[in-house]
Amino acid sequence: xxxxxxxxxxxxxxxxxxxxxxxxxxxxxxxxxxxxxxxxxxxxxxxxxxxxxxxxxxxxxxxxxxxxxxxxxxxxxxxxxxxxxxxxxxxxxxxxxxxxxxxxxxxxxxxxxxxxxxxxxxxxxxxxxxxxxxxxxxxxxxxxxxxxxxxxxxxxxxxxxxxxxxxxxxxxxxxxxxxxxxxxxxxxxxxxxxxxxxxxxxxxxxxxxxxxxxxxxxxxxxxxxxxxxxxxxxxxxxxxxxxxxxxxxxxxxxxxxxxxxxxxxxxxxxxxxxxxxxxxxxxxxxxxxxxxxxxxxxxxxxxxxxxxxxxxxxxxxxxxxxxxxxxxxxxxxxxxxxxxxxxxxxxxxxxxxxxxxxxxxxxxx
Numbered sequence: 001x002x003x004x005x006x007x008x009x010x011x012x013x014x015x016x017x018x019x020x021x022x023x024x025x026x027x028x029x030x031x032x033x034x035x036x037x038x039x040x041x042x043x044x045x046x047x048x049x050x051x052x053x054x055x056x057x058x059x060x061x062x063x064x065x066x067x068x069x070x071x072x073x074x075x076x077x078x079x080x081x082x083x084x085x086x087x088x089x090x091x092x093x094x095x096x097x098x099x100x101x102x103x104x105x106x107x108x109x110x111x112x113x114x115x116x117x118x119x120x121x122x123x124x125x126x127x128x129x130x131x132x133x134x135x136x137x138x139x140x141x142x143x144x145x146x147x148x149x150x151x152x153x154x155x156x157x158x159x160x161x162x163x164x165x166x167x168x169x170x171x172x173x174x175x176x177x178x179x180x181x182x183x184x185x186x187x188x189x190x191x192x193x194x195x196x197x198x199x200x201x202x203x204x205x206x207x208x209x210x211x212x213x214x215x216x217x218x219x220x221x222x223x224x225x226x227x228x229x230x231x232x233x234x235x236x237x238x239x240x241x242x243x244x245x246x247x248x249x250x251x252x253x254x255x256x257x258x259x260x261x262x263x264x265x266x267x268x269x270x271x272x273x274x275x276x277x278x279x280x281x282x283x284x285x286x287x288x289x290x291x292x293x294x295x296x297x298x299x300x301x302x303x304x305x306x307x308x309x310x311x312x313x314x315x316x317x318x319x320x321x322x323x324x325x326x327x328x329x330x331x332x333x334x335x336x337x338x339x340x341x342x343x344x345x346x347x348x349x350x351x352x353x354x355x356x357x358x359x360x361x362x363x364x365x
Contacts, residue, residue: 004017004172005325005326006323006325006326006345006349006352007176007179007322007326007327007345008014008325008326008327008328008338008339008340008341008345008353009326009327009340010155010178010198010199010302010327010331010338010340011178011196011198011204011340012176012204012360013198013199013200013327013340013342013344014200014342014344015202015253015344016204016253016256016257016343016344017344018256019249019252019253019255019256019261020252021149022252022256023158023252024250026135027241030046031046031099034063036207037244037245037248038245038248039048040054040244042238042241042242042244042296043238045361046335047115047244049141049240050130050247050248050251051072051237051247052236053251053255054072054247054248054250054254055070055072055158055236055237055291056212056249056252057251057254057255057257057258058070058254060258060262061181061186061208061257061258061263062181062185062222062263063184063187063216064183064187064210065187066210067213067214068187068210068211068213069210069211069213069216069233070208070209070210070237070245071133071207071208071209071210071211071229071232071233071237072206072207072208072209072242072247073194073205073206073208073209073237074111074205074206074242074243076196076204076207077103077107077175077177077194077195077207078106078110078195079164079207080175080207080209081106081107081109081110081175082110082111082114082164083227083229084111084147084149084173084192084194084251085110085111085115085118085119085174085181085221085224085226086114086227087119087218087219087227088118088146088147088215088218088219088220088232089111089114089115089146089221089230090220092285092339093118093146093218094115094118094119094120094142094144094145094146095115095118095145095146095147095148095149096120096121096122096145096147096149096170097111097120097121097148097149097150097183097311098121098122098123098124098131098139098149098150098165099121099123099124099126099238099299100124100150100151100154100155100157100159101130101151101154101155101157101159102154102169103151103154103156103175103177104149104151104154104175105126107149107151107175107248108121108149109147116230117306118120120142120145122139122140122141122142122148123138123139123140124127124360127362128155128280128293129157129308130154130157130159131157131162131292131293131294132159132261132292132293132294132297133159133297136165137161138165139165141165141168141170142300143165145167145170145189145334146170146171146204146226147170147171147172147173147192147215148167148170148171148172148173149172149173149174149175150165150166150172150173150175151174151175151177152164152175152176152178152179153175153176153177153178153179153301153302154178154299154302155177155178155199155292155301155302155331155340156302156304156331156334156337156338157216157288157292157295157304157334157335158290158291158292158299158302158303159292159299159305160179160297160298160299160300160301160302162296164189165187167270168187170191171189171191171215172190172191173190173191173192173193174193174194175194175195176193176194176195177195177196177198177199178195178199178200178301178302178342179188179199179200179299179300180193180195180200180201180208181200181201181257181263181266181343182200182263182266182267182270182300182301182342182343183263183266183270183306183352184262184263184267185282187210187212189210189235190192190210190214191193191211191212191214191215191218192208192209192210192211193209193211194208194209194264195207195208195209197246197250199301199340200252200342200343201250201253201254201341201349202246202247202249202250202252203245203246203249204246205243205245205246205311206243206246206250206267207258208250209229210259211229211233211313216227216229218231225238225242226253226284228343243326243340243343248285248294253344257343260308266343268292269343269346270300270301270341270343270345271300271349272342272347273300273341273345273347273350274298274300274303276350276351276352277303277339277341277350278290278298278303278333279354280354280357281303281305281360282316284357284361286306286308286365287307287308287361287365288305288306288361289305290303290304290305291304291306291336292304292332293339296320300341301340301341301342302337302338302341303338303339303352304334304336304337304338305336305337306335306336306337307328307337309357312364313329313335313336313337315364316328316337316360318327319356319360320353320356323352323356324334324354325353325356327340339353
């Protein structure tokens, strides 16, 4: 498809072309039913096969242990910010929050809305404009915490946890909306991970959540049905009509991920993309000024930097668009440039951007 642009939007974001082409082929006649997958009953055997395959692929790619359930939910990460404390912070329980960016701040705020002072901030780098992550020494976990919540990747500022916080036996909970499946990781320390699909997994309208059985048992029973993790687990995420098309496209993306070697191959690609792009930035530090101040904290998903002036930022975005690269404008409150290079962005596409950046600095540096 020669008219496709190189898509660096932060979300909704680029999806693997083979996953989209598979959907295109099946869009009006899925599995010879004479219907599209979004037209078929969610109780049908045809949809049920898609639903269960998406769950199975999630488990396979992430090596999910047997004592975890995969849930497909709605409402985005924003609903999870409230749904988590509603389920867990009852009967006097408390929780700790690490604040490393806007979404982590929102998670804490919703925790406080639900549970008041039982939702506690234990570490933050906001006074440094989120230009780094807290160090291990700065994170003081309370012994009575039911969980420790953090955001694994910060789309706005461009930081990412490579080594997760150490919390002993206290379960971790992570918003992984912008880097779920960028690499394999050990799920065992987590009570819950959740991710809006619209960055690395599929289209918007779907949340993939993975919850540990003992954490699930801690959940409240006296909640509205749609807010109960237990009910969604019991019903295999089919309590209500699920976002069928989003789950179908998730299935396509995960099947493609498996076909190219799984998360081990995807991690290799992501690290290569990071080496290429950060290589140009580090080579030209007076022109491409990286926002994140600690190199080890720099994200492999969202790369943020500024040029010497807002005018050059704007010109960079304009010239890149003329060269078929879109979505490079920084977050509205931060400015500058943001390159979102999720799994579907290829090494070749990052090499194309890197060449453009070299030409741009040579012409205007």
